[in-house]
Amino acid sequence: MITSALIPKPLARLPWRLIFLVTGIATFGLVVLYSAAGGSMQPWALKQALVFFAFLAIAIAMSWMKESTIKAIAFPLYGITLVMLIGVEALGFVSKGAQRWLDLGPIKLQPSEFMKPAIVLTLARFYELVPAGEIRKWRAIWPALLLLGVPALLILIQPDLGTCIVVVLCGITVMFLAGLPWWFFATPAAGFAVAAPIAYRFMHGYQKQRINTFLNPDSDPLGAGYHIAQSKIAIGSGGIWGKGFLHGSQSHLDYLPEGHTDFVFATMAEEWGLVGGVILMLAFALVIRWGMQVSQNARTRFAQLAAAGLSATIFFYVAINLMMVMGLAPVVGVPLPLVSYGGSAVMTVMLCLGLLMALERQQRTVSRVI
């Protein structure tokens, strides 16, 4: 918050620190995309800049939304997204091919992206409605499971394992914070250990391959393990200070696959080293901490749960992507928000941030009224 007589009040009341932080991350991302294209704004950096600033504007506009409005749209948003997910599935069935996109002429919509904030808002709204005394009852669990399970399943069969994992983790985070009993989390964890081998058998070939490769990346260094191996080489060879801007051989000579999308962190780390990586991770940590503080300062249960869930969404995005590029998790296709090229991740993160800014403004307004 900037307090100055020179700046008009509505502007001064924006969360400038967050906006600077996010713009900083995105700008660094643009620098990396510029380098990944061999030192050119084309074909990625310029387009990404336009997308980012467009969504930043939308996020700032969203910050004027009232909490009551957000509450009111929670269920409809969820419903529409679910219908779109089913629509994508049906379209895929008709065209006999995998389908993630809903082609609406000029724009392509990926409904699974909307599901990330939607599931957070819906579950937050649901647990706000559950009376405190009922929270440990079965009644407080099965509707949430259904609300989470149906879209998760629809996304999984698209197939988009990465998004599915993020959606499920976001949902579980909200349920955890809502105060569901411990056994609810412990049992599935145990169950997962048992069910994982069974689930493995039903996975798509490429998903199986990714998990095999993750468990033993050296088994197939030229095949599916190639991504992880090359990513580790890029990060490891960067050292502490990096090879220098525009001097990353792994990315510039195309050894690093997906160097501008999922593996953009490796492209960055090769040129900017450990220093660049730690600064970027710190910046994300600050964004997430800001979101978590919004949650802690929230007055209402909905705002608490929603803010924490939305922050968690950003956290899971970043954490899963970084674990993936550093060889700590299988390659599941989760981009690094604000840095990876592509509009979907930017859109999701900016929607989350827009909602968080709205909730944060609400706190300040309310406190001032009081």
Next chain:
Amino acid sequence: MKHMRITTAHQSITFSRRMMLLGGAQVAVGGLLVGRMGWLAIAQNQKYQLLSESNRVQLIPVPPRRGWIIDRYGKPIAINKASFRVDLIPQQIVNGPQILARLQQLLDLAPDDMERITRELSQSRGFQPVSVADNVPYDRYAAITVRLPELPGIAASQGFTRFYPGGSTVGQLVGYVGPASAEEYERENKNPLLLIPGVKIGKEGLEKVLEPVLRGQPGGQRVEVTARGKIVKELDPKPDISGGTVQLTIDADLHEYAARRIGDQSASVVVIDVASGDILAMPSMPSFDPNNFSDGISQAEWKMLSSDDHLPLVDKTVESLYPSGSTIKPSMALALLNAGVDRKQIVNCTGAFRLGNHTFHCDRRHGPLDMDGAVVHSCDVYFYTMCLRIGAEKLAPMVRSMGFGEKFDLPFDHQRYGTIPDPEWMMRKYHRKWQGYDTVNMSIGQGMVLINPLQLGVMASRLATGKRVVPRLIKSKPVVPQAQLEVDQDHLDFIRKAMWGVVDHGTAAAAKFPIAVIQMAGKTGTAQTHNLSAGERGNYTSAVWKLRDHSLFMAFVPFDNPRYAAGTIVEHGGFGAAVAAPLVRDTLTFLYDKQKAIQALNAFEQSIGGTLEERLARKTAAWRAANGLPPLPPKQA
């Protein structure tokens, strides 16, 4: 907690606690990520830097130049010639037939070549280049290079071709080189060098055996490449190391002379420097031209070579085995003397010798002869009689010590060593007792006796020196010290005198050395291959070539102070003195008087219808005509 009613306050506490847990978990994950990145970028930095470099920099191997093979005076036997070449990379070919048709037109390829290319294309693996043409003239090469973009799969390059100045006269000696086959590629653990178009490895003969020395170390152009193999920039190259030069003990001029002097016969000659054991010449003719082989030869050419009854694909000097015939007699005489036979003792030759109910013949009635006469006139009956008296047990060791049946350490991989039989060997090999007729057969080098021409040359050397002369072909190998043979000097002098007599007034009197001060000593041999009647045997020109006797001769010069020894076997050449002796005489003359020897060769070649090249061209044309093939296009310069 279960029994307690949960209130909003409780819920708030739970939320705060769980928020702390969640925050803690997030910090833990963050810590893990920073730690992991530190591990990769600091602890393992060197390992990954190395991997990144090996990604970035690739080595395009530059084939080393193959080492030369030179003769004892430094004259080239196998060298490299700069050349332009065109190859096909099967993997990259888009429209095979069309490309081939275009190539045929641009390079003016003969149907033979087209047929070879098609065959090799169908057999090759995708990555293995198929040689289209080697030694392409510059204007044709240029015509290909300007059209490269429209000819996918074609690679035009500059390189080196193996060149053998001696042509077919050195074919059996050096073997030939060719592109590595799929098996050879696998055997060398997929050595990438073998895939480079134009890289040839030794396939036969010395080229194959000496491969480790001749090949050298590939160098490389270090380049920065993208993951898709596109070259971004060139870095400083790593130089290649040329293959080593191998110097042979061969005298290239003498070798070629002997090869030409063989004429149209199927024969081989071995000339040895008796002081060192150096092999000065060892041609085997007819042969193939290794210059043609290095490009891969056409099916027609291969068929012509492999169907030839003069066996151009066999190195007769070390691979072919023949009965020694009478050339064994000097060694037999030494064995008899050693066993105490009086050299003055007379045997009366009646032209026939009865043993049991079988009669063995002599080529004529010699009448009464002592040992000297028996060697000089090559009387069989004398040796039947004396050898039976002494027994095979005492004969075989002497003959073996003279080099027959002996293995020599020479750089050839198909050597055959033959047999000098004895009773113990007969029992082991044929499970039967040695009989008198075995001794009779052995005494004149027939029956089980088998030798190769090199051993004949070695025997002449050992008779000449009385020392265990060991042949040597690679100049850098140490000369094997020559031990004295266990023979009386007196016996040796006697036998040399007898061998001088063979040339002076005996069976080889027609092949006297043409230089007055130098006298040659030798021994003829006629090895029966089929049981011809006496009438047929007398008339050699009339009998079917395949049924005629082999003609053998061994000799050394000068008789009084031996310097060079030689052995030759002319397949189905007839009486030893008629063909083999003059061949050796002329070859050895070349060592003393080149002028005289060349005159003799010219006269000889005139009599058989022209030089080696002319005769070969005629032969090829006749063969092609007989097999319904179009004549070859004239050779490009």
